[in-house]
Amino acid sequence: MTTHDLTVISAVEHPALPKKPFTGRHLIDGGWRDSLDGATFVRRSPAHGTLASVSAKGGADDVEAAVAAARRRFDDGRWSFTSGKQRAALLTRVAELIDRELERIALLETLESGKPISQARAEIEGAADLWRYAAALARTIHGDSHNSLGPDMLGFVLKEPVGVVSIVTPWNFPFLIVSQKLPFALAAGCTAVIKPSELTPSTTVILGELLLEAGLPDGVVNIVLGYGKPVGAVMTTHADVDMVSFTGSTAVGKTIVASAAASLKKVSLELGGKNPQVLFPDADLDSAIDAIVFGVYFNAGECCNSGSRIIVHKDIAEEVIERVVELSKKVPFGDPLHPDTKVGAIISPEHCRKIDGYVKTAAKDGAEIRLGGGELAVPGLPGQFYQPTVVANVTGVMSVAREEVFGPVLSVLTFDTLDEALILANASSYGLSAGVWSESVHTCLEFARRARAGTIWTNTWMDGFAELPFGGFKESGQGRELGRYGLEEFLEVKTLQMRLGQSRELWLNSR
Known part of the structure; x- marks a missing residue:
């Protein structure tokens, strides 16, 4: 039907609508937890007005527990020292599970965000493709070697995971954007703490379920639900967090850069646009x-x-x-x-x-x-x-x-x-x-x-490919997602210099 010459589609009966709201809890160290203080928050559908989800409302102590789990798991090497082959296999399993749960994820994303169900399905399909692409990249990480430094020296450039990453995602593409970040971080060997938007928390919780089913070790990925204050604030300032990856408004991005400056964390930002x-x-x-x-x-x-x-x-x-x-x-x-x-x-x-x-x-x-x-x-x-x-x-x-x-x-x-x-x-x-x-x-x-x-x-608009990097100039952000550049964001460069034999001249020869 049309109203004022516009094409408007009225409400439809939908038999697949859930009988009760989705219940979301924090994922911390491999287990599902309520908030320590028992607090919750709700999300109603912006289109239908129905209760879509009831979620645990995280506080500072919940974030502390999640960061501690990610820190322990990174430092013990159970994920950071796995082979590229092992990481790739797990990421591929996650992609297969996303395919299996496509309808469930798409329906919940539609209810919480208000976007069309056909669009949500396409985004979940795209997210699975990102997991598969990141899996392919996991086996390609390598550094450089230098054998032109003289007869008694060898030099190596190593690529190592940056460490514990705080990932903060927005409400407009909740499942797709976490999939532009997390699989690349995992392919690099990082561990993570994730905060989805309080407006669209639930599909990230489902992703947590799939990660556990795929066999990800406890504590590698942790999810804390709640609001920017205190959850996001603690995640972006915590001393045990090595990097922050944020998608959202430019104003919040500037705040994160300022707060991260105290510890000189690495920051990757995908912000606004006026395209x-x-x-x-x-x-x-x-x-x-x-x-x-x-x-x-x-x-x-x-x-x-x-x-x-x-x-x-x-x-x-x-x-x-x-x-x-x-x-x-x-x-x-x-x-x-x-x-x-x-x-x-x-x-x-x-x-x-x-x-x-x-x-x-x-x-x-x-x-x-x-x-x-x-x-x-x-x-x-x-x-x-x-x-x-x-x-x-x-x-x-x-x-x-x-x-x-x-x-x-x-x-x-x-x-x-x-x-x-x-x-x-x-x-x-x-x-x-x-x-x-x-x-x-x-x-x-x-x-x-x-x-x-x-x-x-x-002569086109908004085509996108997993192979091509995405990010902006000026106040649209810093760093890149997707492509090999998206993987590089989660890697540190380490120089290793090796002297062969006993060839070093003594600086102080007292003999």
Whole structure:
């Protein structure tokens, strides 16, 4: 059915809905535990309003126990000194178990996050592929040797696991993002403590179940549920933690860097983005407009890689806006449990109000709301949804053009020349990804060389592969995930120098 010319999918009956909420507990040293103080918290479905999960609410003492377990297990070498073959075999078993539990994981992720069930299934499939890729990498870790240091010296460069890693993951892709981090850390030989978002804790708990079933030694992976304070704060400052891997907001990332400075922990950050797509007059508009609509509405725009702004040549700007508006009306918003739904619920009422605030401010500042611009009522569902929204006449100084809205809101800017397009594309504190649409390879290559972003897409948007590194420039983060670079994040380099025989000249010869 359509409401105000939008495509809206009403609530459906779903026989697979669980009869009772998922119960989540901490995984510490191989055992499932309630919080030491008995505290719990609940998560209600942002789409359906039903009680999705009841979880243990961790405190500082729970984190202490988890870090101590990870520290003991790393130091005793039961995981850090296993062979690459053994690690690879275990990671492969985990991937197989993820495949087996796909439907269970996807349903719970949909209930807690509000994303469409079809999208959740695809993400779980992608996560299993990441575990398999990390398994392949586990057997390839090696250093270097140097035999050109003279007749009596040999030099070696060793690659060793960094140690205990605190992994903090967000709510928008809870199972996929933990799978962008944990299997690479395990392939390197690290041990870990994980804190999933309090809004989407449960699929990480299921992953813990699968790790134990696969035979991971106790204490190698520990999971503490709860809130950023105190759980995340203790995990990122603890003296026995060697590295922090965090995905989330830039503001929190800066806090983690500041707190980690006291002990000079290694920090890997995947943060926000304000990602531009630049359209030249010779672009294939059919492909570009479809990609624009996908890029801004995928995961309801709650995505660091969201294509949240387009920079369009003035000669084609009006045509592009009109076609994007018309295609946006055809995107099915609504019940995330319906197989045809493409866009589900917004994660929380507070976030829905934040999205709407950006749109209202843009209109006040002189932008033109060409579509949407308000909450969306979905028949039969009490949750929060936001309309597909297109904002035109945007200038580079407006907050909707510069800041991460994290919702289904597209900002449209215009340009005359390539240089002007690059100025607009780079005029952001973020630098996660960018795209260019042109049939000229010269235009695409020049843009790719000059755009300040970690990923550049040409004539496509948001393709991803386990083999290719992911991460950003500027305030979009530091370090890389995925690919061989993602494995290297969890390794330290050690130099070993060996003198052969008794060839060393004495510095002080008293004879």
